[in-house]
Amino acid sequence: MKLVQFYYKHDPERRLRVGSLENDGSINVLEAGITAKEVIELPQIALTNGNIERCKLEDVKLLPPLTNPEKIICIGLNYYDHVIESNMEVPKVPVLFPKFNNCLAGNDDEIVIPWEVEQCDYEVELAVVIGKTAKRIPLESAMDYVFGYTIMNDVSARNIQLNEPQWTRGKAIDGFAPLGPWIVTADELPEPGRLEISLRLNGETMQQSSTKELIFDIPYLVSFLSNTMTLKPGDVISTGTPPGVGMGRRPQVWLKPGDVVEASVEGIGTLRNTFIAE
Structure with a gap:
């Protein structure tokens, strides 16, 4: 469904x-x-x-397929090549940061780039939607708690994110979590760890990978997170982005007003948004 x-x-x-x-x-x-x-x-x-x-x-x-999740948990640095292009070390445990309901936007919504965001970046991600309450879930049963999957574009203000001690303010800007266009239930995607994932900017492919390249896979993330926080139905776990982000390119590529971003995941579809100036 x-x-x-x-x-x-x-x-x-x-x-x-x-x-x-x-x-x-x-x-x-x-x-x-x-x-x-x-x-x-x-x-x-x-x-x-x-x-x-x-x-x-x-x-x-x-609209976003979820408008009122209790938690939006994002995973940073979860593809090996993205770690390299970010000039950071491969994490030993998942890197976590939050987004909030104010960040949500739907398919074909316009995303406002605030005036203070000088380095606006794109990040296509497979997002996991939790289906039932999960607390201290063993790895082998973690997938039983997944309702389905959708697409998130983890839009990031790099000039804020990378110049402050933690990432939240550069990540949790209004509209900076386009989500959708719908949730595909888990029964229709039996192998979420082997999906093609890509992003196009104005028709040009910028990111192209597979979820098989995840450092921490979906069962691990669900189990890991459930050990310290109770996951609730409708919670979203966005699993990280592959290489090809604007920050990692030479020269660097930043989103500007009028840009159209299309984030795609195999078996789900394409999430499309246009960026505009404040």
């Missing part, structure tokens, strides 16, 4: 709706008032409230 959040383009109140995207491009719309997080918490909602109505994808504006 592809789980989407959206509002009807003809709805002046822009009320949030949830549905499942079908192979023919239509959306099976669930009962009004339900959020994607509630579907994840109580998957029977999708069965008891399905087939209320149907609509076409072109008739809706897609």
Whole structure:
């Protein structure tokens, strides 16, 4: 199932709706008032409230597939080649930093580059969505707690991130976590550790790799995080970015107003955003 959040383009109140995207491009719309997080918490909602109505994808504006996760946990330096291009050491444990709900943006949303961000960078990432409460989960059962997968662009203000003792302020800017375009449930992606991942900037491929190159894989991350914090349904773990970021290029490449970024993961799709000036 592809789980989407959206509002009807003809709805002046822009009320949030949830549905499942079908192979023919239509959306099976669930009962009004339900959020994607509630579907994840109580998957029977999708069965008891399905087939209320149907609509076409072109008739809706897609929102982030999650708008109210309790936690957005990002993993830094999780591809070997990205560690090298960042001139940093290979981490012995996962490098963690948070993003928050203010950072979320949806597919085709415009992302504002604030005036103080002089070095705005892109980072395509596979994001894991937790499906049930997880605390001290052993490695061998970690995947039982995954609901599905989506795409995140971990937009980063390098001139802030790398000039302060920790990364949060350069990472948690409004709109700097585009997410989507939907959540693909785990049953449709049985091998998330072997997915092609890429990013295009104005049509030019900048990042190209596979999730098999992750230093810390998905089961390890879920188990590791659950040992120190309770993971809740709807929590997002963004697994890190492969090489090719703007910071690592010579000359360096920074996002500018008018740039179009397309972040893609095999089996999920493409998350597209345009960047604009404040």
